[in-house]
Amino acid sequence: MQGTFFGAIADDFTGATDLAAMLARAGVPVTLRIGVPEPRAAGDVFEVIALKIRTVPPEDAVAEARGALRWLRAKGAQRIFWKYCSTFDSTPRGNIGTVADALMSDLQVDATIHCPAFPENGRRVFMGKLFVGNELLDESPMKDHPLTPMRDADLARLLRPQVTRPTGLVPFPTVKAGPDAVRDALARLSGHVVVDAVEDLDLGVIAEACRDMRLICGGSAIAQPLPGLWRAEGAMEGAAFEPLPVPRPGRVVLSGSCSAMTRAQVGAYLDAGAVGYRLDPLELAQGGLEAARTWLAAQDPDADKILFATAPPNAVAAAQEALGPARAGALVEDALSRLAQDAVEAGIGRVVVAGGETSGAVIRALGTDRLRIGPEIAPGVPWCFTGDKVAVALKSGNFGAESFFADAFEMLDAGGSVAAE
Ligand SMILES: Nc1ncnc2c1ncn2[C@@H]1O[C@H](COP(=O)(O)OP(=O)(O)OP(=O)(O)O)[C@@H](O)[C@H]1O
Numbered sequence: 001m002q003g004t005f006f007g008a009i010a011d012d013f014t015g016a017t018d019l020a021a022m023l024a025r026a027g028v029p030v031t032l033r034i035g036v037p038e039p040r041a042a043g044d045v046f047e048v049i050a051l052k053i054r055t056v057p058p059e060d061a062v063a064e065a066r067g068a069l070r071w072l073r074a075k076g077a078q079r080i081f082w083k084y085c086s087t088f089d090s091t092p093r094g095n096i097g098t099v100a101d102a103l104m105s106d107l108q109v110d111a112t113i114h115c116p117a118f119p120e121n122g123r124r125v126f127m128g129k130l131f132v133g134n135e136l137l138d139e140s141p142m143k144d145h146p147l148t149p150m151r152d153a154d155l156a157r158l159l160r161p162q163v164t165r166p167t168g169l170v171p172f173p174t175v176k177a178g179p180d181a182v183r184d185a186l187a188r189l190s191g192h193v194v195v196d197a198v199e200d201l202d203l204g205v206i207a208e209a210c211r212d213m214r215l216i217c218g219g220s221a222i223a224q225p226l227p228g229l230w231r232a233e234g235a236m237e238g239a240a241f242e243p244l245p246v247p248r249p250g251r252v253v254l255s256g257s258c259s260a261m262t263r264a265q266v267g268a269y270l271d272a273g274a275v276g277y278r279l280d281p282l283e284l285a286q287g288g289l290e291a292a293r294t295w296l297a298a299q300d301p302d303a304d305k306i307l308f309a310t311a312p313p314n315a316v317a318a319a320q321e322a323l324g325p326a327r328a329g330a331l332v333e334d335a336l337s338r339l340a341q342d343a344v345e346a347g348i349g350r351v352v353v354a355g356g357e358t359s360g361a362v363i364r365a366l367g368t369d370r371l372r373i374g375p376e377i378a379p380g381v382p383w384c385f386t387g388d389k390v391a392v393a394l395k396s397g398n399f400g401a402e403s404f405f406a407d408a409f410e411m412l413d414a415g416g417s418v419a420a421e
């Protein structure tokens with residue numbers, strides 16, 4: 001084993017599994033760490049460190065990202081990837097640019113690229129503007145995100161208040177002209193360079209041009225072509241697969257996401273016959289969690305079942321008004337975390353979690369610090385395997401088809417984990 005070659009720092013947990021899935025598509029084994037590992041832990045060839053720093057104060061985000069970078073460099077990482085959201089979730093204070101700036105300083109690089117494009121999920125960058133589906137970012141539902149409302153679509157303009165270095169753009173016509181043109185353009189620019197990408201072909205061109213950069217920043221999709229390029233130059237000879245465990249049976253879905261797509265997915269799962277228990281933050285505040293725990297304990301472990309706080313905007317607003325957004329969120333996250341522990345203690349081995357914050361809370365509660373990456377259920381959402389035969393899928397709020405929950409379990413039933421070994 002050669003030590004670590006590629007090290008990524010992800011600003012949230014679903015984003016980390018998304019990136020790990022894209023790397024795994026290229027046929028490399030990927031290790032996902034929950035938080036910065038112990039100094040003495042051995043580094044694998046492809047390491048992704050999941051942090052929960054998207055909306056924490058910028059100083060804290062920078063300190064945590066630097067800690068992750070130190071660990072990765074100590075293991076020998078030659079390429080560093082800063083993974084943030086394909087919808088550029090950040091505030092004027094950070095943390096996308098602030099962390100990128102700090103990583104540039106520590107790595108002593110003058111330039112990095114920013115490439116959030118994820119065409120497969122409808123995120124495209126054209127002339128420096130980010131589109132979500134058919135809409136500019138600031139006209140998409142992201143304009144009303146509760147924590148990171150996106151009020152501009154121009155990526156350089158969004159970055160400027162977050163960084164100390166200049167910003168630049170490699171525009172679409174240059175990308176279309178091919179890797180040499182992109183390389184030439186990058187050679188003339190420094191600081192934070194936004195690169196346009198509309199389709200997967202463009203990502204291939206950018207990856208070819210940037211394969212030797214020590215720091216790349218963006219969404220997961222730009223990472224997909226990179227392992228193939230590095231493999232071709234013999235950089236990853238030591239990458240060896242560990243067989244994925246076959247998870248225990250038993251299943252449960254835990255949903256704390258209130259996004260439009262998750263609401264549709266919860267509805268579709270219930271319509272398809274799953275039994276459900278709705279968690280209400282106001283009821284949790286008054287009556288605690290015992291009723292939900294009793295309900296879960298009474299269910300057949302193998303039955304399709306879902307515990308969800310997922311609710312429409314008016315219900316979320318009412319709970320937030322009564323309890324405050326932070327307390328309402330924490331009540332739900334604590335509840336779903338405790339229920340996840342109950343499920344796993346009762347022997348359930350297949351757990352789907354919906355929502356980035358929710359996933360962070362659940363994974364921490366399960367006490368797992370390392371996940372292996374298995375087959376992809378939907379673009380950017382893989383099954384992940386803990387060391388003790390539990391499979392977890394962490395679904396970002398907006399990802400997956402309406403049938404996602406049923407699709408996820410069907411994939412394991414069909415031997416999906418074995419196929420990925
Ligand atoms: N009914 C509810 N009322 C108030 N808050 C809720 C309710 N249901 C869930 N929440 C909270 O809303 C937040 C949802 O965030 P989460 O990141 O889990 O989902 P998301 O934003 O859809 O996912 P992603 O970040 O992957 O896009 C969590 O903190 C959760 O606890």
Ligand SMILES: O=C(O)[C@@H](O)C(=O)CO
Binds near residue numbers: 014018019219220
């Ligand atoms: O890039 C994305 O959209 C996702 O990986 C994500 O970060 C969700 O929180």
